[in-house]
Amino acid sequence: MATTSQSVRRAALLGSALAALGSLTACGTEHRAETAAQQVSAADTDTRCHTSELRAFVGRMDPGAGQRNFPVVLTNVSSRTCTLHGYPGAAFVDASGRQLGPDPKRTPGEPATVTLAPGRSAWAGLRYADPEVSGAHAATPAALLVTPPDERKPLKVRWTAGEVPVGGNASSVFLTAFEAGSGP
Structure with a gap:
C-alpha cells in the first residue's frame, strides 16, 4: 500500500x-x-521622414539685435506622407568635412509632430550671436550638415552666409524644434 x-x-x-x-x-x-x-x-x-525622402535648404537670414537667425527647411520629396518630430541635428563643416565648433544647443520647448505631405516643408530655427558683435572666435564653413530627427545620415547644404561662431564665450549656436512651413 x-x-x-x-x-x-x-x-x-x-x-x-x-x-x-x-x-x-x-x-x-x-x-x-x-x-x-x-x-x-x-x-x-512607420511614418517618420527618412533622410532619402527629404531635401534641405537654409532660408534668408533674419538679423536682429546682434543675432543671426535662419530657417533650416526640410521638404518632403517622396511620394508618401511622413512626419518629423523634434529637432534637427546640425553641424557646420569646412571643405574637407571637418566640424567647426561645437554641436548646436536645443532651445527649450515641447516639440510637436509635423506631418509633411509630398512637397510640403517644415523648418527649425538656427540662431547665433553675430561674431563681429560678440567677439567669438569665428570661421566660415563650406556647408551645414542637417540630420532629420531619428536619422543618422545628414543632408549637406552649401553655406553662403559668412562667418559663424566656433569658439569663445559667445560661441553657442541654437536650434528650435521643427514647425510646419518654411520659416517665420
Whole structure:
C-alpha cells in the first residue's frame, strides 16, 4: 500500500511539474508572438521622414539685435506622407568635412509632430550671436550638415552666409524644434 501511495504521489508531482512547465512554455511562446506582431505593426506604421525622402535648404537670414537667425527647411520629396518630430541635428563643416565648433544647443520647448505631405516643408530655427558683435572666435564653413530627427545620415547644404561662431564665450549656436512651413 505504501508503494502505491508513493507511486500516486510521484505521478501527481510529475504531472504538476509537467503542467507548470507547459504553462511557462506557452507564456514564452505567446510573448514571442506578441513581440513579432509588434515589430511587424511598427514597420507597417512607420511614418517618420527618412533622410532619402527629404531635401534641405537654409532660408534668408533674419538679423536682429546682434543675432543671426535662419530657417533650416526640410521638404518632403517622396511620394508618401511622413512626419518629423523634434529637432534637427546640425553641424557646420569646412571643405574637407571637418566640424567647426561645437554641436548646436536645443532651445527649450515641447516639440510637436509635423506631418509633411509630398512637397510640403517644415523648418527649425538656427540662431547665433553675430561674431563681429560678440567677439567669438569665428570661421566660415563650406556647408551645414542637417540630420532629420531619428536619422543618422545628414543632408549637406552649401553655406553662403559668412562667418559663424566656433569658439569663445559667445560661441553657442541654437536650434528650435521643427514647425510646419518654411520659416517665420
